[in-house]
Amino acid sequence: SYELTQPPSVSVSPGQTASITCSGDKLGDTYTCWYQQKPGQSPVVVIYQDTKRPSGIPERFSGSNSGNTATLTISGTQAMDEADYYCQAWDSSTVVFGGGTKLTVL
């Protein structure tokens, strides 16, 4: 079965750039999306189809996908961005989620 690998945790200082990676075999050949989940809340999509931002998602969120790695980048990270982030892709008629990355802003 297809697997997506994320680092368990990433730390960033306020105002700096945070990068969260998602790795999978030939991941760049398909689309990746990213979800933000804050404690006690449902996930919210922040990036879809590799690079697109839904309405209402701040411009500081961006995405890329090439080769075996997709990356979620948060520029000028704010305290409110502290959350768990999950990547998601589609493979052989199944949805696959990464294990999640806890972003700490300190």
Next chain:
Amino acid sequence: QVQLQESGPGLVKPSETLSLTCTVSGDSISSSTYYWAWIRQPPGKGLEWIGTIYYSGTTYYYNPSLKSRVTMSVDTSKNQLSLKLRSVTAADTAVFYCARQASLAATGNFDSWGQGTLVTVSS
């Protein structure tokens, strides 16, 4: 704006069947544009896709690891989708979410989610 609301028992005994319903408002579940999904999240753990279904009920995909125990269905008259998970164990304890999926393909992100409902499997 679409809203999804999960409902069902919060406690299920081991070996029994977990049954949940998701009521959709603000959008027709019969919309040809979207698909409808169930996703779960064990306490303190990550997201796991359970399956996705089209309103017709004839097109669906299940997580291979759960396929033998899962049945999803749609009731268009009530604008609801349902989940049945058979022969549950403690490992099935999770928050269960229903979600709207943009497509049944690589472009298919989940753009709207319910608030989730915690189901505990315990005797």
